[in-house]
Amino acid sequence: MAELLECKNLTKKFGSKAALDDVTLTLGRGRIVGLLGPNGSGKTTLIKTINGLLTPTSGEVLINGEKPGIESKKVISYLPERTYLNDWMKVKDMLQYFADFYDDFNMNKALEMLERLHIDPKDRLKTLSKGTKEKVQLILVMSREADLYILDEPIGGVDPASRDYILDTILSNYSENATLLISTHLITDIEKILDDVIFLKDGHVVANGSAEDIRAAQDCSIDAYFREVFRC
Amino acid sequence: MLSKVLKYENKAMSRIMLPLYAALLASTLVTGILLLISKVRLYNEDNFSYYLTQPDAVSRILEIMTTVFMISFFVLIAAVCVATFIVILLRFNKSCLGDEGYLTFTLPVSIDDQLWGRILASAIWSLLSLIVVFLSIILLIASAGLLPDFFEGFIDGLKELFATEGVVGFLVQFVCSMLVSLITAPIACFFCLTLGQLIMPKHRIAGAFIVYFGLSFIEQILVSFLGYFGLKGDYLIDFMLENDFMTIMRGTLWYELISLLITGTIFYLVTRHILKNRLNLE
Amino acid sequence: MPWKLSADKPIYLQLMDHIKADVVAGNYKPGDKIPSVRELAAAAGVNPNTMQKALSELEREGLLFSERTSGRFVSDDPARIEQTKVTQAKELTHDYLGRMKQLGFERDAVTEFILQNNEE
Numbered sequence: 001m002a003e004l005l006e007c008k009n010l011t012k013k014f015g016s017k018a019a020l021d022d023v024t025l026t027l028g029r030g031r032i033v034g035l036l037g038p039n040g041s042g043k044t045t046l047i048k049t050i051n052g053l054l055t056p057t058s059g060e061v062l063i064n065g066e067k068p069g070i071e072s073k074k075v076i077s078y079l080p081e082r083t084y085l086n087d088w089m090k091v092k093d094m095l096q097y098f099a100d101f102y103d104d105f106n107m108n109k110a111l112e113m114l115e116r117l118h119i120d121p122k123d124r125l126k127t128l129s130k131g132t133k134e135k136v137q138l139i140l141v142m143s144r145e146a147d148l149y150i151l152d153e154p155i156g157g158v159d160p161a162s163r164d165y166i167l168d169t170i171l172s173n174y175s176e177n178a179t180l181l182i183s184t185h186l187i188t189d190i191e192k193i194l195d196d197v198i199f200l201k202d203g204h205v206v207a208n209g210s211a212e213d214i215r216a217a218q219d220c221s222i223d224a225y226f227r228e229v230f231r232c
Numbered sequence: 233m234l235s236k237v238l239k240y241e242n243k244a245m246s247r248i249m250l251p252l253y254a255a256l257l258a259s260t261l262v263t264g265i266l267l268l269i270s271k272v273r274l275y276n277e278d279n280f281s282y283y284l285t286q287p288d289a290v291s292r293i294l295e296i297m298t299t300v301f302m303i304s305f306f307v308l309i310a311a312v313c314v315a316t317f318i319v320i321l322l323r324f325n326k327s328c329l330g331d332e333g334y335l336t337f338t339l340p341v342s343i344d345d346q347l348w349g350r351i352l353a354s355a356i357w358s359l360l361s362l363i364v365v366f367l368s369i370i371l372l373i374a375s376a377g378l379l380p381d382f383f384e385g386f387i388d389g390l391k392e393l394f395a396t397e398g399v400v401g402f403l404v405q406f407v408c409s410m411l412v413s414l415i416t417a418p419i420a421c422f423f424c425l426t427l428g429q430l431i432m433p434k435h436r437i438a439g440a441f442i443v444y445f446g447l448s449f450i451e452q453i454l455v456s457f458l459g460y461f462g463l464k465g466d467y468l469i470d471f472m473l474e475n476d477f478m479t480i481m482r483g484t485l486w487y488e489l490i491s492l493l494i495t496g497t498i499f500y501l502v503t504r505h506i507l508k509n510r511l512n513l514e
Numbered sequence: 515m516p517w518k519l520s521a522d523k524p525i526y527l528q529l530m531d532h533i534k535a536d537v538v539a540g541n542y543k544p545g546d547k548i549p550s551v552r553e554l555a556a557a558a559g560v561n562p563n564t565m566q567k568a569l570s571e572l573e574r575e576g577l578l579f580s581e582r583t584s585g586r587f588v589s590d591d592p593a594r595i596e597q598t599k600v601t602q603a604k605e606l607t608h609d610y611l612g613r614m615k616q617l618g619f620e621r622d623a624v625t626e627f628i629l630q631n632n633e634e
Binding site for chain 3: 030195215224
């Protein structure tokens with residue numbers, strides 16, 4: 001069976017600037033991987049390329065052995081940093097939208113999660129607060145039974161209590177063979193759940209390995225190691 | 233998948249268009265009734281004019297109300313036309329080029345389906361708006377009680393029309409051109425928006441306008457270019473001298489149809505390429 | 515509430531310590547079935563893979579054993595558990611002595627100090 005995600009000498013240039021420079025990495029199945037790096041390191045570019053929103057300048061990215069396309073989009077569940085929900089629909093309309101376009105969408109799971117968060121499916125998206133909208137987006141993404149979940153800054157603008165809930169949700173909806181790729185710069189909150197970490201700096205991969213190995217080898221937390229590697 | 237895209241595009245458009253249609257229809261009925269009452273109360277059969285036979289308060293009010301509603305009727309007609317155009321543009325801009333694009337382009341749907349869903353929805357609602365406006369006008373004439381007269385004049389006109397040679401062919405061509413432009417017009421709009429986003433990512437609307445004017449400019453140049461080389465010029469003059477009106481009209485329609493198809497295809501392919509390979513959502 | 519875990523040391527080692535402490539304290543009796551990997555991981559607030567590693571290590575050490583279809587169980591060998599208790603105690607003591615030494619207390623002084631302060 002092909003690897004879940006493979007990047008081979010992936011390069012993406014914008015004009016003369018390389019946002020991704022000769023990136024080579026592989027993602028196995030059933031892992032929680034942290035994509036860590038400061039702003040501008042190429043995390044979002046990498047994620048967009050995996051999702052087919054950007055085309056590589058050179059090199060390739062393969063999902064289950066295939067280039068990004070309709071097949072890869074069926075198995076990737078993506079939570080972008082922004083709110084991508086339209087304003088006019090109601091929450092339940094949005095759920096139906098996902099059910100219509102994604103075969104692997106689990107409606108019951110989504111409804112359950114909404115209830116636990118006391119979000120009324122009949123509310124219009126427009127009337128929800130930013131934080132609530134983000135939770136709805138997370139619920140939509142985690143209710144799909146995908147092979148690869150890509151979460152871009154899932155706990156970025158969220159209060160500490162909600163952060164715990166989100167990490168809980170992520171851990172409890174994690175199916176054994178699915179892989180989670182979490183991109184964030186809030187490492188302390190998230191490092192305890194990571195299997196592997198990838199450090200990205202100026203479009204290069206500067207570290208790639210198991211979180212526990214790094215902790216043992218460096219005798220410090222991933223957060224501390226990060227600060228060392230990316231010292232200004 | 234195309235049907236699903238179409239379903240949601242229709243849903244989005246209907247939210248705005250249906251209330252407008254309802255408003256227009258309501259306005260039509262009210263205005264029509266007012267006209268009818270005016271005709272009965274104020275119309276002077278002798279000199280075919282509306283004048284105040286009884287210049288009392290009620291008639292005054294009636295006169296003013298009728299005028300106001302007539303104006304609002306025409307305003308609503310204009311509103312429906314303008315709104316249709318704007319909604320088509322806004323829907324595309326929002327769902328493909330804005331934040332919603334993150335959702336749109338990560339769905340397991342081909343770019344072709346995404347485009348055609350929007351093109352077809354635009355065509356459907358443009359046609360609907362046309363029909364609604366047309367019906368409203370007919371309805372207005374009908375409720376003002378003028379339908380029989382209007383109808384008579386219409387039938388006479390038709391009889392004369394069909395007596396002319398080549399008219400049927402012309403009408404068929406005309407309808408075909410209209411249907412084709414229902415498809416190619418949204419494609420051209422999407423092209424302007426998409427290319428505009430590419431050249432001016434921070435000011436998408438301005439970019440789209442620049443593309444639009446750029447296109448018009450190029451078209452002007454091309455036409456005069458052809459004219460300069462006498463290709464079209466001589467041929468055109470000969471053509472116009474040798475043939476009757478109907479053939480000229482039909483020839484013009486052919487020319488337009490072909491250029492619509494060619495530009496439509498080019499615009500579609502370029503838009504598709506940009507969306508697939510050069511889209512950089514912010 | 516997730517378990518108290520530090521990010522400075524490998525997590526699976528800390529998980530192992532936590533479970534060992536539970537066993538020694540009697541929260542799990544010998545022969546008891548322990549919760550599934552997922553349940554433990556959710557309770558601890560960690561990745562199931564990490565918990566799995568910890569449990570496998572504990573199996574290797576003999577504190578836990580697994581029955582293929584029925585799940586994981588605490589060893590029913592009391593000697594084993596006693597050994598775990600002793601090892602944990604040794605580690606704690608070693609730690610303590612090291613830190614007391616830093617404060618300036620030598621071995622005998624420590625013993626004396628404990629006797630003096632053992633009021634609670």
